[in-house]
Amino acid sequence: MDWELHVDALQGLYAVTPGYWALYDLPGCPPGQAALDLQAVKETPGRMMLGIVRRVDAADPEAGAELIGAVDFRLYWPDESMAYIGMLMVAGPCQRQGIGSQAWALLKPWLASTVKLERVRLGVEQFNHPALKFWLAQGFALTGESNRIQAGDKLVRQMVLELALGEGARG
DSSP states (O other), X not given: OXXXXXXXXXXXXXXXXXXXXXXXXXXXXXXXXXXXXXXXXXXXXXXXXXXEEEESSTTOGGGXXXXXXXXXXXXXXXXXXXXXXXXXXXXXXXXXXXXXXXXXXXXXXXXIIISOOSEEEEEEETTOHHHHHHHHHTTOEEEEEEEEEEETTEEEEEEEXXXXXXXXXXX
């Protein structure tokens, strides 16, 4: 499918996740952010964004689905044995229901067995305590590495976490 078809759905997801944008001192999602993000996915080698969807009506499979989250990641980066998760976002009204954990539980074995990666890395901004708690609960560990990134109009510390995928990884 062409990425342009998904811009409105992703922008809608961003709109119902105000807590994410508030972390960066933004009143909400900037207009056009979804288009910028999907264009970057298209242009960046190995980068993927997968949607997390659920049925609109669980009893009626013909009723369609709604986008309730997204995972943005890059394969074989920063080296060929690794993936880097840029974002796992769940719509505000759907948070704290295990959806992020379920999404990671589906992605993790695919990265290890199908893509044959050894490790996964990600960065969490120093002020994003819920994300840090989430990723630590998924088995990630702080590496001791950090860097400074631009977040809105300020530089913030981003802590690096990593997880060895184990069985199924390249060997």
